[in-house]
Amino acid sequence: MIFNKILVLVICGLLLCGCNRFAREGEFSLTVTMSETDLGNKLYLFYKGENDSARVDSAVYEGEKFMMKGRVAYPQRALMRVMRGNQRQPEAFEEGVDYTDDAIFVFLEKGDIRVVANKTLRGAVVSGTPSNDDFRVYTDSIRFYRDWLDGYRERFGKAYRDRDGKALDDLNRENVVVRKKKFEVEKRYFDSHPGSFVSLDWLARSYNIAREKSTILPLFESLSEGVKNSIPGKKYKELLSATLSVEPGNLAPDFTAENLAGEKVALSSFRGHYVLLDFWASWCGPCRRENVNVLKVYERFKEKGFMVIGYSLDSSRKSWQNAVGQDALPWIQLSGLGSGCVDVAKLYGVSAIPSNFLMDPEGKILAVDLRGEKLEKVLEQVFEPR
Missing domain, CATH: 3.40.30.10 (Glutaredoxin)
Incomplete structure (x- = not known):
């Protein structure tokens, strides 16, 4: 009887340890150091919480830093944004929306994530966890695109205001060329980083599953087993399986x-x-x-x-x-x-x-x-x- 009680206590202890370890599995801390910012500014973090629900956390500027802690169920790309004191609090993050210099992406995962920035978040250095080290390599490789985009927008705005049709046509052609170059650089990153969650994230964002499923499948299979068998890897594989292909040669889905x-x-x-x-x-x-x-x-x-x-x-x-x-x-x-x-x-x-x-x-x-x-x-x- 005593032995049974001891066994029960040992099992409960092991379960508690397991639960605590699971709870700590995705715990992260985020420290953002900025050399210049106003005391009234806030840092907002947009990411996916429990059951993939939209989550927004915030932190105030204290001691030249923004600091926050949280937990994610799996590594994920998140938007980090500094809002000025007179700006309205954001309600949600929308993928594909172009954000200002006061916003960058980071990867949330277990560990201590460090961000060092100057007056704005643009050009900030992110480090501290494996995915963020990978993400820095990725963002550095396409930095040329963001620098080009600044001048392109200014030139496009002028051509639009001047109703200069030839200039607009030339700019559209230039846009196609530069975007193609960006994609080629990103694809080289993907090919050389099969064990990175950054590669999986890029794959999910860059291809239309319904229209490019036959292209995506071998790319997904080229990822490491660790990435494919992770939570985001399994989620993406389920999405691939559930999505009908609408590529030429296939039967069009009925509705x-x-x-x-x-x-x-x-x-x-x-x-x-x-x-x-x-x-x-x-x-x-x-x-x-x-x-x-x-x-x-x-x-x-x-x-x-x-x-x-x-x-x-x-x-x-x-x-x-x-x-x-x-x-x-x-x-x-x-x-x-x-x-x-x-x-x-x-x-x-x-x-x-x-x-x-x-x-x-x-x-x-x-x-x-x-x-x-x-x-x-x-x-x-x-x-x-x-």
């Missing part, structure tokens, strides 16, 4: 959505035709301009088995309906405004509009994002082969 009359319509009901699934919205200027091109192509090929299905991303049924009338669009219009409708834009990996998918009579995707003359030329090859 049901409501038309302007509120009737349920299934994409699969249009099998037997060549179908252009066109994502647009009334508030999207480029979409409205592209409607003119699509209408021209539709009138030319509609008698040969070509159909267009518009899918609106509008949040207002009235705005959607008015735009259909103003642009005189004769084809079927669908949207996700009805109850119980799936997020079709997400299903198809649509992150920007206009965007479209051309499908053959069997429902397989032939091509993606055909605009202007490209759409007409592809349909000429389909309906008027030489």
Whole structure:
């Protein structure tokens, strides 16, 4: 009996130790030293908390430092931002938003993270944990892009104000070249750091799973077993498995959505035709301009088995309906405004509009994002082969 009690106490002690060790597993401390900042300023940290909920922590400036502690379930990239005393407290962090010189990214993970900055966070040195050491190598490799971006924005603003069409065209071409160079540098980092969480984070941010799944899969497999079997690695693998590919050659995912009359319509009901699934919205200027091109192509090929299905991303049924009338669009219009409708834009990996998918009579995707003359030329090859 005494032995059993002792055994129970030992087991409880081991469990408590295990629980405490688990609780400490992702504990971090963050110390941000700034040579110049006002006492009324605050440091905000945006990251994912329990169950991946959005979390915002803050710290005040004391003794030339901002200090805070927290816990994360797994290594993750987080935004750190200094807000001036007269600025409104931020409510959340949005991925893709361009932030000021008073914001940088850091990696939150177990350990003591140190940040040394001057008057602003731009150019700050982050160190103290393995992922932040890796992240510094990554950010140093693409520093040229941020430096170039400063001048580019200034030149673009001037060209826009001056309505200088040639300058704007030249700047757009330059932007494509520099972004390509940035991507190539990032890809080299990824290839040379398979055991880094920074590489996994870059992979997740840089590719559209639905549209580039066949490219992503071998890249993910090239990561180390430790990264792939980590919590973020497993989460990303689950997302890969759950996401349908909408690349050319694959069957387009079926869905049901409501038309302007509120009737349920299934994409699969249009099998037997060549179908252009066109994502647009009334508030999207480029979409409205592209409607003119699509209408021209539709009138030319509609008698040969070509159909267009518009899918609106509008949040207002009235705005959607008015735009259909103003642009005189004769084809079927669908949207996700009805109850119980799936997020079709997400299903198809649509992150920007206009965007479209051309499908053959069997429902397989032939091509993606055909605009202007490209759409007409592809349909000429389909309906008027030489």
